Amino acid sequence: MLKRRTLNTALASAALALFVPHAALAQGANPARLRVALLPDENASTLIQNAQPLKQYLERTLKKEVEIVVTTDYSSMIEAMRFGRIEVAYFGPFSYVLAKSKAPDIEPFAVGVERGSPTYQSVLIATAGGPVAKLDDVRGKPFGFGDQASTSSHLAPRAHLLKKVGLDGEKDYRPVHLGTHDAVARAVQAGQVPAGALSKPILDNLVKRGTVDASKIVQLDLTAAIPNYPIVVQGKLAPELKQAIKKAFLEMNDKEVLKSFRVESFAATDDRAYDVLRDTAGVLKLDLARMK
Template sequence: MQRRTFLAAAAAAVIAAGAGAMPGRAEDPETLKVALLPDENASTIIQNAQPLKDYLEQALGRDVELIVTTDYSSMIEAMRFNRIDVAYFGPLSYVLAKSKAAAIEPFAVGVKGGSPTYQSVVIANPAGPVKAIADIRGQTFGFGDPASTSSHLIPRALLAGKGLTAGTDYAFAHLGTHDAVARAVQAGQVQAGGMSEEIYKKLVERGTIDPAKVVVLEESKPIPNYPIVMQGELSPELKAQIRAAFLEMKDPAILKSFRAEGFAATDDQAYDVLRETAQILNLDLAKMN
């Protein structure tokens, strides 16, 4: 009887999970799980973020586990099902996560040059057929992850503003990360692509891409920067500690992981521009991951 009762309870739990129930984590977890956006190679991200791990462990008085998911969609799902506590999202991936997990809270945004914004760029190989935006017509364009702001949504909107519709006026491929887009353009695998301007500059600085083989054709308008987001179910005391740890972060070695000079407070309304852009492009956010 006890075994049948246990199996029935287990089956009920599986059914509940399939119906959308969200398994929760403790309000005050002993180990804080912090996810970083998988916009570059995962091992590079983790290695560069070790100063962040050390800082947060000291500031919060608990263990911190850094996580880089396989792609944007798996990070959104991890946040949705409470498998991570704090996350560094791209603007669009945050909007997608918020649409699935209303309780999550953006609380800090990266600031550089005094501004909480960044830009997307359209790049091309100067040896190829694309010398200007108009030349993208009839070619193949490289986007990053479908849930990426600066490597999908914004360059797609920029091209649309120039009269170029994805799938009609040009073919496209989703290549995953920003650095994958840059390498594909450099190798001539795609004739042009979209990516974060900051990541482009960093790849040039590292020597990952050759600026003689990958050039910027156009920059986007400013985009609200990447938000730091936490689970709304965390205890008020822990949330206050996490918020303070980021807003008071000053060490350049730590901030380097976020391509920022510091953090400012933010909220959900700051990202309405992404929702409006998706609507203009007739993109259904619910189907984008």
């Protein structure tokens, strides 16, 4: 287990690296050091600590130094990819769509497989014994979402509320953005917001770890299937390096390494798999070009 000081140093270094001017960070098409970014959907220290087996696997497989990066939020991760400050990233489905709209050269190549499927669901939850017992009860109340660019903690459940019970977040309830999936679960558990939404696999993991008490929340509903989180690479990297990176992820079979992603394996994917999220953004009348 990493010491707190080591984790804090790693976080500070990663944050500093992301905001150094782009010219100073240019490493060429085959850099000696690969920066691999993980989506900031939970506490950054926990993510970096849990990703140490991943770091060791990639360094051993690719014969390169690897730096694990966790940005402050989804938008800073998108910008880091856009300006070449990271080479590989594990995006949420919708944050990938946003990143692709700003950085057309990036390439999704692998998608997480859970329970034999490359899809997952968002779960809408409420405080046990609270004022929300069914979806209709959300009307007129606060509703907890994660980051604005989150698929399963914003886009999918927001569209679900609109399509399933006609609740529009612009007028029928009050969206409260809490940043991360675990923050949503804790806020609903404590009754700070009466209901909210997050990734079902993340909620299951939080309950398993004891971070969330399952008896203090109730499940309201599940969204339709969502294409899982993609692994994305900078398109301008040398072809042989891109191929090696893709091979490393698609052939990954170590359970300790895969635990970093909460998946059992990776399967090949491409940009077309995420068109469904572009369609969902259209239902919600979201302008991708204007979103951070």
